[in-house]
Amino acid sequence: xxxxxxxxxxxxxxxxxxxxxxxxxxxxxxxxxxxxxxxxxxxxxxxxxxxxxxxxxxxxxxxxxxxxxxxxxxxxxxxxxxxxxxxxxxxxxxxxxxxxxxxxxxxxxxxxxxxxxxxxxxxxxxxxxxxxxxxxxxxxxxxxxxxxxxxxxxxxxxxxxxxxxxxxxxxxxxxxxxxxxxxxxxxxxxxxxxxxxxxxxxxxxxxxxxxxxxxxxxxxxxxxxxxxxxxxxxxxxxxxxxxxxxxxxxxxxxxxxxxxxxxxxxxxxxxxxxxxxxxxxxxxxxxxxxxxxxxxxxxxxxxxxxxxxxxxxxxxxxxxxxxxxxxxxxxxxxxxxxxxxxxxxxxxxxxxxxxxxxxxxxxxxxxxxxxxxxxxxxxxxxxxxxxxxxxxxxxxxxxxxxxxxxxxxxxxxxxxxxxxxxxxxxxxxxx
Amino acid sequence: xxxxxxxxxxxxxxxxxxxxxxxxxxxxxxxxxxxxxxxxxxxxxxxxxxxxxxxxxxxxxxxxxxxxxxxxxxxxxxxxxxxxxxxxxxxxxxxxxxxxxxxxxxxxxxxxxxxxxxxxxxxxxxxxxxxxxxxxxxxxxxxxxxxxxxxxxxxxxxxxxxxxxxxxxxxxxxxxxxxxxxxxxxxxxxxxxxxxxxxxxxxxxxxxxxxxxxxxxxxxxxxxxxxxxxxxxxxxxxxxxxxxxxxxxxxxxxxxxxxxxxxxxxxxxxxxxxxxxxxxxxxxxxxxxxxxxxxxxxxxxxxxxxxxxxxxxxxxxxxxxxxxxxxxxxxxxxxxxxxxxxxxxxxxxxxxxxxxxxxxxxxxxxxxxxxxxxxxxxxxxxxxxxxxxxxxxxxxxxxxxxxxxxxxxxxxxxxxxxxxxxxxxxxxxxx
Numbered sequence: 001x002x003x004x005x006x007x008x009x010x011x012x013x014x015x016x017x018x019x020x021x022x023x024x025x026x027x028x029x030x031x032x033x034x035x036x037x038x039x040x041x042x043x044x045x046x047x048x049x050x051x052x053x054x055x056x057x058x059x060x061x062x063x064x065x066x067x068x069x070x071x072x073x074x075x076x077x078x079x080x081x082x083x084x085x086x087x088x089x090x091x092x093x094x095x096x097x098x099x100x101x102x103x104x105x106x107x108x109x110x111x112x113x114x115x116x117x118x119x120x121x122x123x124x125x126x127x128x129x130x131x132x133x134x135x136x137x138x139x140x141x142x143x144x145x146x147x148x149x150x151x152x153x154x155x156x157x158x159x160x161x162x163x164x165x166x167x168x169x170x171x172x173x174x175x176x177x178x179x180x181x182x183x184x185x186x187x188x189x190x191x192x193x194x195x196x197x198x199x200x201x202x203x204x205x206x207x208x209x210x211x212x213x214x215x216x217x218x219x220x221x222x223x224x225x226x227x228x229x230x231x232x233x234x235x236x237x238x239x240x241x242x243x244x245x246x247x248x249x250x251x252x253x254x255x256x257x258x259x260x261x262x263x264x265x266x267x268x269x270x271x272x273x274x275x276x277x278x279x280x281x282x283x284x285x286x287x288x289x290x291x292x293x294x295x296x297x298x299x300x301x302x303x304x305x306x307x308x309x310x311x312x313x314x315x316x317x318x319x320x321x322x323x324x325x326x327x328x329x330x331x332x333x334x335x336x337x338x339x340x341x342x343x344x345x346x347x348x349x350x351x352x353x354x355x356x357x358x359x360x361x362x363x364x365x366x367x368x369x370x371x372x373x374x375x376x377x378x379x380x381x382x383x384x385x386x387x388x389x390x391x392x393x394x395x396x397x398x399x400x401x402x403x404x405x406x407x408x409x410x411x412x413x414x415x416x417x418x419x420x421x422x423x424x425x426x427x428x429x430x431x
Numbered sequence: 432x433x434x435x436x437x438x439x440x441x442x443x444x445x446x447x448x449x450x451x452x453x454x455x456x457x458x459x460x461x462x463x464x465x466x467x468x469x470x471x472x473x474x475x476x477x478x479x480x481x482x483x484x485x486x487x488x489x490x491x492x493x494x495x496x497x498x499x500x501x502x503x504x505x506x507x508x509x510x511x512x513x514x515x516x517x518x519x520x521x522x523x524x525x526x527x528x529x530x531x532x533x534x535x536x537x538x539x540x541x542x543x544x545x546x547x548x549x550x551x552x553x554x555x556x557x558x559x560x561x562x563x564x565x566x567x568x569x570x571x572x573x574x575x576x577x578x579x580x581x582x583x584x585x586x587x588x589x590x591x592x593x594x595x596x597x598x599x600x601x602x603x604x605x606x607x608x609x610x611x612x613x614x615x616x617x618x619x620x621x622x623x624x625x626x627x628x629x630x631x632x633x634x635x636x637x638x639x640x641x642x643x644x645x646x647x648x649x650x651x652x653x654x655x656x657x658x659x660x661x662x663x664x665x666x667x668x669x670x671x672x673x674x675x676x677x678x679x680x681x682x683x684x685x686x687x688x689x690x691x692x693x694x695x696x697x698x699x700x701x702x703x704x705x706x707x708x709x710x711x712x713x714x715x716x717x718x719x720x721x722x723x724x725x726x727x728x729x730x731x732x733x734x735x736x737x738x739x740x741x742x743x744x745x746x747x748x749x750x751x752x753x754x755x756x757x758x759x760x761x762x763x764x765x766x767x768x769x770x771x772x773x774x775x776x777x778x779x780x781x782x783x784x785x786x787x788x789x790x791x792x793x794x795x796x797x798x799x800x801x802x803x804x805x806x807x808x809x810x811x812x813x814x815x816x817x818x819x820x821x822x823x824x825x826x827x828x829x830x831x832x833x834x835x836x837x838x839x840x841x842x843x844x845x846x847x848x849x850x851x852x853x854x855x856x857x858x859x860x861x862x
Contacts, residue, residue, distance in 0.1 A: 017721070021721060022579070025578075025579050025580075025581075028578075028763060029578065029579060031762065031763040031765075032578055032762055032763035034762065129576070135722045135723065135725060136725065137571075137572050137576035137725075140571065140572075140575065140576055141568050141571075141572075144568075144571065144746075144747070145560070145571055145739070145740070145743045146739060146743070147456075147460065147463055147742065147743050147746045148452040148453070148456050148460060148738070148739055148742030148743060148745075148746065149452070149456075149739045149742075150456075271707055273704045273707045273714075273726075273728060275707070276702055276703060276704045276706070276707050277704060278702070281724075283704075288566075288739060290448070290452060290735040290738065290739050291566045291729065291730070291735065291736050291739045292566065292729065292735070292736055293728075293729055293730070294566060294567065294568075294729035294730075295704075295714075295727070295728045296725070296726070296727055297704060297725070297726045298722065298723065298725035299722070299723045299725075302723075304721040304722070304723070305721070305722050305723055307579075307721065308577060308579055308580045308719060308721050308722045309576070311578065311580075312575055312576045312577070312578050312579060314579075315575075315578045315579065316575070319756070319759060322756075323754045323755065323756040324754065325750070325753075325754040325756070328750060331462065331465065332459060332460075332462040334462075
């Protein structure tokens with residue numbers, strides 16, 4: 001029986017998990033695939049570094065030619081992360097007719113459509129379940145389970161660091177800084193947390209999801225992206241009072257010509273599944289025209305959950321190779337360049353928190369400015385009013401559905417007023 | 432290019448949905464499969480009945496031989512439901528080397544393992560995503576996404592009727608009877624609701640899940656099964672007071688030799704995703720050794736969601752056929768006869784609601800009986816006490832983890848006391 005030989009690029013924590021799962025489940029996986037899976041060679045930067053327990057050190061190499069030059073290697077598993085040199089290795093794998101499994105979200109966000117088309121042209125597979133949502137099988141569900149449906153929209157908690165920080169703020173009243181410090185201590189956040197808390201990581205994942213859900217080829221750096229640094233404990237308190245949790249979301253919607261993609265914190269109703277996805281868990285909610293809503297949640301990161309996704313991809317790709325049918329994972333994917341809907345054009349309900357000096361006529365000015373721009377108010381609450389100490393008061397409004405442009409214009413008008421003590425917090429309400 | 436020809440058995444609401452999706456997405460599906468999908472023949476009971484808009488009536492037949500005798504038909508799609516005659520048709524399809532797609536949970540609960548092994552022996556596919564959880568791709572996730580993992584346990588809301596009724600009781604204070612009547616009016620419950628509200632439908636689905644998750648061949652009629660008829664509005668009130676929602680669950684756990692399967696209502700913490708799966712939505716939570724938790728939710732029934740699952744199966748089965756690799760959907764499934772863990776042996780936390788006459792010493796007797804049987808109490812609340820009207824009072828206890836056997840023995844002891852006004856409500860606490 002033929003063996004399917006794997007070349008691993010990179011062997012950090014996820015790679016170690018993959019090696020472990022392949023070993024622990026070897027006989028079952030061989031039965032599934034119809035052939036044993038064998039780790040043939042592993043490209044690493046430093047062969048002296050400690051590796052997964054019983055990976056044969058003779059398999060390690062620092063020379064990529066040892067992998068690409070070995071014609072017996074069928075499948076390349078890229079687990080290095082980053083764009084360089086991962087991109088050139090993936091291209092080289094495709095060009096040499098190997099199928100590729102990768103968990104590299106950044107590579108896919110930046111070059112995904114090109115790589116998909118390159119793999120399609122070469123007739124090989126490109127599988128990347130591990131790139132979004134760690135152990136959550138969202139790519140498989142989008143591509144396979146919803147093959148006969150049309151995906152209208154999606155929204156998801158796709159960054160575990162943000163969700164951990166927001167959950168600690170929401171449930172335990174921590175400040176952003178304290179919650180972030182704890183995330184760093186627990187290893188949930190990098191020393192430089194910008195990629196996570198400023199929303200860029202979520203934007204990368206959203207772009208990958210949009211590629212498969214909407215067939216959209218978009219410029220990832222143009223996705224409207226907001227992080228969570230500006231959220232204060234008081235926002236969580238007000239959100240709870242109105243029946244919401246604050247979550248950091250990636251949101252996508254197919255508008256036909258344009259595609260709406262945005263990443264930002266949002267208020268989510270407390271009695272929904274999405275609002276109750278806590279801590280480092282991720283979740284992705286899909287809306288199919290025929291299927292209706294479908295939510296998937298689980299561990300969005302971590303070595304073993306991601307390794308489970310990578311191994312599932314390896315199995316699929318290996319089965320296809322054994323049967324002479326490589327390319328199945330991306331067969332039928334049609335990508336077209338799609339403009340992004342300008343953020344000004346989106347419609348949403350809004351949470352607006354004004355910090356103002358409590359003078360007569362202030363409320364009338366605020367509500368008047370909103371009304372003048374067609375933004376109608378659903379609920380209002382004022383906190384700290386009736387004092388004469390000159391301390392600013394908090395005025396929180398929830399609006400009905402409104403155009404972002406109109407909200408911005410109204411807020412610009414209010415912001416110019418002398419009763420405004422500090423900048424207005426604007427959060428969109430989701431669902 | 433070869434066409435993949437489908438023979439449909441049954442064309443009710445799900446069948447109509449399948450025909451519609453195949454037509455609406457024909458070109459995309461053909462690109463995915465590598466060949467057009469064609470509905471070749473449709474077996475129905477009454478050809479005069481109204482069917483889906485543009486299904487050619489010339490395709491309808493009442494004679495199964497028109498399908499099984501047509502050697503050009505590659506794939507049989509069974510959407511009749513029930514065991515007879517569906518079983519014999521599915522067997523006939525397998526024996527004649529056709530691959531089979533079915534959404535028939537009852538057939539699979541009763542004969543699933545035999546049919547899987549029959550299909551394995553014949554080298555054909557047997558796909559049944561539509562049989563559990565309607566549009567929720569749980570079978571695919573169990574089989575494919577978790578191929579490299581070990582599934583330790585699962586729990587799910589798998590009956591939409593029960594979930595609708597319990598949600599209406601929980602959120603709007605309806606009685607069981609009123610909520611059920613509303614479910615019937617909305618078409619969410621059958622005129623004879625027993626299969627749903629007594630838990631048998633959920634037990635069928637649990638048995639199918641256990642077959643794939645644990646490789647367990649079990650006797651479906653021996654799964655401990657409780658329905659929701661006995662739940663009263665007061666139980667929802669107490670549950671909420673302790674921070675829980677009442678949900679009807681199917682629960683499974685792999686204990687090595689034995690497998691634990693049970694279907695019953697249970698208290699679920701309000702701040703979990705499972706507790707917030709409302710109305711007719713279903714959800715299934717899986718626990719993988721490496722993956723950790725993974726939750727899938729969506730519409731558990733309905734023509735279009737189920738049709739999406741059936742079409743996804745058709746695509747997979749058709750791709751495998753085109754590539755001469757039929758059998759992939761069940762390749763590697765190994766089933767073995769597994770004893771069910773007796774319900775007496777399970778361990779759980781419990782909600783116990785006693786209805787008692789408020790006399791001195793009653794609480795001491797109750798807590799004493801529990802203590803004598805190693806059941807320790809975590810929380811207690813009494814409602815309606817201190818009256819001298821002779822009206823019974825409600826005493827609700829939440830226990831720590833305890834053996835079911837011990838709880839039953841303690842309750843038998845309490846039940847024999849003359850201060851007990853009516854039977855004690857016992858609900859397990861999940862998670």
